[in-house]
Amino acid sequence: MSFEGTARYVATPELRLAVDAAIALQRPLLIKGEPGTGKTLLAEEVAAALDAPLITWHVKSTTRAQQGLYEYDAVSRLRDSQLGDPRVQDVANYIRPGKLWEAFVSERRAVLLIDEIDKADLEFPNDLLHELDRMAFDVYETGQTVRAAQRPIILITSNNEKELPDAFLRRCFFHYIAFPDADTLKAIVDVHFPDIDQALVRRALEAFFELREVPGLKKKPSTSELIDWLRLLMADRLSAEALADKDPARALPPLAGALIKNEQDQHLLERLAFLHRGKR
Structure with a gap:
């Protein structure tokens, strides 16, 4: 599996090598560079070139790592219990899968983009370490374990607004997109x-x-x-x-x-x- 760029994305030899290396090592590819240098577009083009589904997780300042796994909607369950809805008997009805869950259970190997990870708080990258290493996580409310059917290709973008933890950086293959000549x-x-x-x-x-x-x-x-x-x-x-x-x-x-x-x-x-x- 090799990334050669696409008809609408000019990838330098160094960038193509970085994509291929991250895929071969089965490591997340951490991409940095000036805003507007094509970091987010890279994920779209990698997915297109490899004919893979693209799953995008746009990170905001309020985003928590848990949201990438799943969310338990306790408020809706409480409301339904007050209305006598029989769905409340099964807690799984109130589990909302996140983007990592979606990537893990994809029928085809997916490209997962975690976009602008540096917008979140400092603990956000560390909170993902275990799941990215195991390619699995537990849903405590139902007792199930969600495992990746096949390891997704993970691209992570950063605009250098915050320094990322060393433990997180060690698990990534890094590439800086230099401004084009x-x-x-x-x-x-x-x-x-x-x-x-x-x-x-x-x-x-x-x-x-x-x-x-x-x-x-x-x-x-x-x-x-x-x-x-x-x-x-x-x-x-x-x-x-x-x-x-x-x-x-x-x-x-x-x-x-x-x-x-x-x-x-x-x-x-x-x-x-x-x-x-x-x-x-």
């Missing part, structure tokens, strides 16, 4: 826009990388934002010549709202342009 980024653009004007691409990439190199930016524009920007440039039928003006006195490129996402960075670029005009 110009050639890789052009290949990504060509996948999304096969008929795009190449002169526009060249000018757009020049402007994009120049913007990323501005010192002091709070949020550098990402790959996904470049794709959005190019889509807007094409929709507005802006030509390469419209981007050719490299006058530093211009604060922002056309339709910069697709690239600049906070007022601090916008004000920074406007100040730099003002200072340049003052020197002329």
Whole structure:
């Protein structure tokens, strides 16, 4: 089983090797990288390439590890008992399977995405260690044990908002998706826009990388934002010549709202342009 990327996802050799290694070792693949570098999309493409079902667990700040296993709906059972519902005799009627349960019992080997694990509290990764090691967990209310019929391929994404525990990291194969170089980024653009004007691409990439190199930016524009920007440039039928003006006195490129996402960075670029005009 080997991941080669897909028609709509450009995977570097290092990333392909990381996916294959995690599958061979039967370890979760922990993916880090700047927001917008395709971490979440990777799971979708791995599932598509391997013809496997994709099960996605989006982690929030309030998410608990137990929710990935199952939840016992005691409130509904109490309400039904007050109404005389006969279902209350079987506690299994009030067990709600979580995403790990769903992946464990999948008829086909599934790809399980645990997305943005660093959003949860610090104990969340540790609370999953036993289940990820055993590929099984107990449902205490019913006395059953849920075991993985076949070990799912697990991808875990993190935006580095919190440090993950060492015990958790030891159980993962790690890969950092570095920001693409110009050639890789052009290949990504060509996948999304096969008929795009190449002169526009060249000018757009020049402007994009120049913007990323501005010192002091709070949020550098990402790959996904470049794709959005190019889509807007094409929709507005802006030509390469419209981007050719490299006058530093211009604060922002056309339709910069697709690239600049906070007022601090916008004000920074406007100040730099003002200072340049003052020197002329």
